[in-house]
């Protein structure tokens with residue numbers, strides 16, 4: 001079993017330390033606010049006086065600034081840092097150079113699960129950075145989730161992570177708008193939820209509603225057939241949705257923005273194509 005130092009003991013870092021311990025690793029913990037380590041120490045974790053303790057440092061903090069603040073001027077010779085904190089791809093690339101300048105290696109990561117899911121089936125994490133460093137520690141990192149290495153560019157893990165979050169937050173916000181709209185008509189959110197779940201399943205499936213597969217192919221080929229469901233028809237329908245929300249006295253910022261995007265793609269000559277043609281307008285802001 002390996003030795004792991006967990007830096008950052010918010011809800012995620014705490015769950016990670018517990019998952020490493022459950023997998024039988026020797027866990028040392030460090031947090032800016034030391035008292036947050038108490039429960040883990042009671043369960044057998046060691047408390048580090050300095051964050052740069054040991055060879056494998058796993059970091060889960062608010063952002064990358066927290067890593068700089070925590071490590072300060074510490075040398076990192078021979079150490080591998082695996083940072084699962086949120087940042088921008090540019091910040092991750094800068095951090096990789098910063099760690100290398102102190103003699104260490106940075107593996108960047110984006111974990112796709114909330115604290116109760118850490119170490120549970122279905123959890124997965126995107127990793128990027130030097131492949132040899134990732135490979136060396138992949139077995140240990142599997143205590144947190146399934147591991148998916150996406151490439152050497154240190155920014156890539158965050159790009160995948162943010163791409164997933166964009167879908168996650170958009171989908172959940174659209175569900176809140178939809179549920180609020182139906183609630184105005186007396187339909188409880190729990191009565192509507194099965195239909196929303198069904199739709200998500202269909203979108204992810206391979207049938208005629210399997211739009212994630214269909215769109216991925218169309219985006220790759222640059223051909224967006226709209227014979228059976230034109231973008232113009234969908235822009236008009238989206239306008240009706242916005243009007244319905246407004247009539248119901250609900251907030252419409254996000255649905256209006258969607259409608260504007262569809263209408264712009266139509267105005268830019270894509271009305272007869274399919275919905276995937278919207279990507280042309282997304283790529284030309």
Ligand SMILES: NC(=O)c1ccc[n+]([C@@H]2O[C@H](COP(=O)([O-])OP(=O)(O)OC[C@H]3O[C@@H](n4cnc5c(N)ncnc54)[C@H](OP(=O)(O)O)[C@@H]3O)[C@@H](O)[C@H]2O)c1
Pocket residue numbers: 007008009010011012013031032033036060061062063065066067069070084085086087111112113114115
């Ligand atoms: N929670 C989730 O559902 C979830 C899911 C996936 C990914 N994430 C990501 O995981 C990371 C951790 O999230 P979290 O929910 O555990 O809580 P968080 O509030 O994002 O992070 C808390 C941790 O960051 C530390 N911290 C913040 N600023 C610091 C600084 N300047 N110097 C040193 N330490 C600092 C805190 O130390 P103190 O205890 O001393 O304040 C604490 O250990 C975030 O980047 C988040 O985006 C979260």
